[in-house]
Amino acid sequence: MAQNYFLNYLCITMYKKIIKPLLFDYDPEKVHNYTINRLSGTVFPALLKLFLSYEDKKLNRKVGRLTFRNPIGLAAGMDKNATALAGWDAMGFGFAEAGTVTPLPQDGNPKPRMFRLPEYGAVINRLGFNNAGADEFEKNLEISKDKISRDFIVGVNIGKNKHTELDDAYQDYKFSFEKCFERADYFTINVSSPNTEGLRQLQQKKYLDEILKHLQQLNNELDKTYSDTAKDIYLKIAPDLTEAELDDILQVSIDNNLTGIIATNTTISRDTLPEGNYESGGLSGKPLEPISNSVLKYIIKHSSGKLAVIACGGISSYDDVKEKLDLGASLVQLYTGLIYEGPGLIKRLKKEIVGAVKS
Numbered sequence: 001m002a003q004n005y006f007l008n009y010l011c012i013t014m015y016k017k018i019i020k021p022l023l024f025d026y027d028p029e030k031v032h033n034y035t036i037n038r039l040s041g042t043v044f045p046a047l048l049k050l051f052l053s054y055e056d057k058k059l060n061r062k063v064g065r066l067t068f069r070n071p072i073g074l075a076a077g078m079d080k081n082a083t084a085l086a087g088w089d090a091m092g093f094g095f096a097e098a099g100t101v102t103p104l105p106q107d108g109n110p111k112p113r114m115f116r117l118p119e120y121g122a123v124i125n126r127l128g129f130n131n132a133g134a135d136e137f138e139k140n141l142e143i144s145k146d147k148i149s150r151d152f153i154v155g156v157n158i159g160k161n162k163h164t165e166l167d168d169a170y171q172d173y174k175f176s177f178e179k180c181f182e183r184a185d186y187f188t189i190n191v192s193s194p195n196t197e198g199l200r201q202l203q204q205k206k207y208l209d210e211i212l213k214h215l216q217q218l219n220n221e222l223d224k225t226y227s228d229t230a231k232d233i234y235l236k237i238a239p240d241l242t243e244a245e246l247d248d249i250l251q252v253s254i255d256n257n258l259t260g261i262i263a264t265n266t267t268i269s270r271d272t273l274p275e276g277n278y279e280s281g282g283l284s285g286k287p288l289e290p291i292s293n294s295v296l297k298y299i300i301k302h303s304s305g306k307l308a309v310i311a312c313g314g315i316s317s318y319d320d321v322k323e324k325l326d327l328g329a330s331l332v333q334l335y336t337g338l339i340y341e342g343p344g345l346i347k348r349l350k351k352e353i354v355g356a357v358k359s
């Protein structure tokens with residue numbers, strides 16, 4: 001027990017005092033690619049498992065059709081091509097959401113397109129769905145199958161290609177849904193990234209209803225083909241919506257039998273940062289937290305318990321997780337907190353959740 005505690009402490013201190021200062025000297029996207037490459041191999045995941053393995057039955061959560069071994073998930077965008085799933089499993093996440101994947105490969109926006117704001121514990125990105133496409137993604141899921149634990153849940157976050165017209169967007173979502181159906185534990189429909197022009201308009205009732213109807217129909221058809229394997233579907237929303245827009249989204253989501261909502265994606269607002277000139281793109285991390293928490297609060301209040309909520313935005317400590325769970329979230333996800341706190345964060349969060357249940 002004491003040895004376990006020491007290893008976790010060592011892991012967190014080493015990251016913050018030695019590894020992070022080194023990494024932060026380099027371009028964020030280069031560091032990101034380097035990290036994904038290391039996690040896609042075998043040595044790093046094995047080391048992470050040695051230092052960070054920790055589970056407890058008190059962490060289990062049943063949400064929709066799935067039982068999660070713990071409520072802490074990796075948010076979408078970190079593992080765009082699903083190459084590092086064994087790494088996230090070894091790091092101790094209960095689940096990882098890979099993607100956003102689009103039907104065809106695409107390069108995304110011109111570089112530089114990812115920026116750290118260390119004084120605010122934040123990141124701004126305008127990557128624009130750079131990914132290797134659904135064929136490659138599906139192959140990576142297949143390869144990972146034997147490398148991840150049986151109780152590690154893999155979500156697939158799907159989006160549309162840059163040049164697909166909004167009226168045809170549902171076809172892009174259907175394509176990746178069908179392609180990854182056998183390998184995904186759940187799907188997330190991403191209509192909320194700010195870095196693909198027009199994408200967030202898909203949150204409007206007419207587009208959203210069309211996309212969700214098509215996907216649930218396909219879900220039911222594939223369910224019959226593969227027998228009893230219909231998938232949970234979540235909708236990932238922006239934090240920058242009006243209450244009227246949120247009301248529409250909740251109604252369409254309930255009408256189409258979604259399992260839940262992921263709240264939220266990055267924000268285009270800079271209101272929670274001091275006045276200044278900032279890069280364009282989606283803001284994540286600490287300044288997003290109050291914004292996404294107010295969306296979370298609204299959703300819980302207005303969905304009458306008919307939708308589960310996976311809360312995301314600004315988590316870097318146990319108190320942040322507790323606040324979201326207390327507001328009514330079933331599970332949480334994080335991305336930016338991992339950049340600032342390092343991989344030891346996941347074990348620390350799990351131990352504190354278990355500690356709070358015991359006391």
Ligand SMILES: Cc1cc2nc3c(=O)[nH]c(=O)nc-3n(C[C@H](O)[C@H](O)[C@H](O)COP(=O)(O)O)c2cc1C
Nearest residue numbers: 075076077100125264265284285313314334335336
């Ligand atoms: C560099 C970067 C890339 C992202 N890419 C995606 C993406 O492809 N799809 C998506 O749904 N969300 C994406 N996100 C948003 C995250 O999944 C998450 O919703 C957001 O960052 C808020 O969580 P955080 O404050 O813990 O980072 C991205 C975030 C960052 C920082």
